[in-house]
Amino acid sequence: MNPDALAGRLLFAIPKKGRLYEKCLEILSGADIQFRRHNRLDVCLVMNHPIALVFLPASDIPSFVGSGNVDLGITGHDVILEANMEEQVTEIQRLGFGKCALQVQVPEGGSIQSVESLAGKRVVTSFEVLAAAYFEKIDNNLQLTGESRTKIQYVGGSVEAACALGLADGIVDLVESGDTMRAAGLHAIATVLQTEAVLIKSSVPKNPDHAPLIDLITRRIAGVIAASKYVVCEYNISRDKLPVATTITPGRRAPTISPLEEENWVAVSSMVEKKNAANVMDELVKIGAEDILIFNLDNCRV
Numbered sequence: 001m002n003p004d005a006l007a008g009r010l011l012f013a014i015p016k017k018g019r020l021y022e023k024c025l026e027i028l029s030g031a032d033i034q035f036r037r038h039n040r041l042d043v044c045l046v047m048n049h050p051i052a053l054v055f056l057p058a059s060d061i062p063s064f065v066g067s068g069n070v071d072l073g074i075t076g077h078d079v080i081l082e083a084n085m086e087e088q089v090t091e092i093q094r095l096g097f098g099k100c101a102l103q104v105q106v107p108e109g110g111s112i113q114s115v116e117s118l119a120g121k122r123v124v125t126s127f128e129v130l131a132a133a134y135f136e137k138i139d140n141n142l143q144l145t146g147e148s149r150t151k152i153q154y155v156g157g158s159v160e161a162a163c164a165l166g167l168a169d170g171i172v173d174l175v176e177s178g179d180t181m182r183a184a185g186l187h188a189i190a191t192v193l194q195t196e197a198v199l200i201k202s203s204v205p206k207n208p209d210h211a212p213l214i215d216l217i218t219r220r221i222a223g224v225i226a227a228s229k230y231v232v233c234e235y236n237i238s239r240d241k242l243p244v245a246t247t248i249t250p251g252r253r254a255p256t257i258s259p260l261e262e263e264n265w266v267a268v269s270s271m272v273e274k275k276n277a278a279n280v281m282d283e284l285v286k287i288g289a290e291d292i293l294i295f296n297l298d299n300c301r302v
């Protein structure tokens with residue numbers, strides 16, 4: 001691509017593969033950021049905004065955004081800390097996906113069952129900065145010095161195999177469902193941190209003129225995330241039950257209440273968190289609500 005094609009465009013970094021990739025594409029589509037990625041090209045121009053998308057490994061995104069070379073990005077909170085970029089990047093918004101925990105894991109039923117007994121031994125991980133900081137505190141508490149301190153070794157992937165291969169006494173790796181950990185005969189003995197995908201911007205932007213576009217994209221993405229978290233709940237209820245009903249569905253600001261043609265009955269419409277929708281419907285049935293409907297949101301601005 002001709003480098004001039006990027007002139008004046010806001011650069012937005014997206015993980016090029018892996019666990020965050022598909023969800024990022026859904027967010028871009030929900031925010032109406034239109035592009036065509038040709039032949040796995042890692043830079044592509046957005047058709048309806050002065051933006052270029054750069055597809056990068058998730059772990060490289062914090063340093064690109066932190067240096068100010070790229071204006072916006074989506075990546076994991078964990079890799080920002082691992083890259084030591086928490087000062088240089090600003091986390092604008094948590095995105096509610098890519099949720100997992102960085103955990104210390106050891107072989108099930110082995111002789112080591114606590115981080116204190118793992119301290120001083122061999123730990124293999126792809127998160128050497130975070131693992132080293134975690135075990136430094138433990139080693140210090142246990143007053144371990146020199147060769148008796150924990151040995152952290154980096155591997156790029158398949159971390160869970162390290163114990164079985166005799167390379168490690170424990171590992172530090174990400175756990176979501178726990179399937180990978182269990183399949184390797186491991187279990188978690190401590191959590192280093194919880195993480196999820198975040199929208200980030202540079203704390204030291206090279207082009208301050210992009211600020212309004214960053215705000216626009218941020219608001220659109222916030223709308224996409226809110227739409228995935230909420231549903232709209234509509235129901236009919238007799239007016240005397242309204243005070244109880246509105247405690248069950250208080251809405252984000254307040255519920256919308258409209259009179260029905262039938263005397264003493266009203267229709268209520270309210271946003272409800274998707275994860276609570278079934279409970280809310282149960283509670284509404286209990287107080288005599290009728291015709292309870294749940295609608296998914298395609299998009300919203302809140």
Ligand SMILES: Nc1ncnc2c1ncn2[C@@H]1O[C@H](COP(=O)(O)OP(=O)(O)OP(=O)(O)O)[C@@H](O)[C@H]1O
Nearest residue numbers: 017018019020057058076078079098099100174176
């Ligand atoms: N099992 C998981 N569940 C949820 N989020 C995860 C999981 N594994 C990783 N992540 C998140 O995704 C980020 C990128 O991890 P991923 O393993 O997809 O990266 P990758 O190494 O670039 O891809 P690949 O594993 O395909 O080589 C992690 O830093 C973390 O924030």
Ligand SMILES: O=P(O)(O)OC[C@H]1O[C@H](OP(=O)(O)OP(=O)(O)O)[C@H](O)[C@@H]1O
Nearest residue numbers: 019157158174175176177178179180181
């Ligand atoms: O608890 P689970 O749901 O099993 O997820 C955890 C696994 O997911 C990630 O790896 P991924 O599958 O992305 O592949 P990788 O090892 O190549 O990074 C992570 O490194 C774990 O291995």
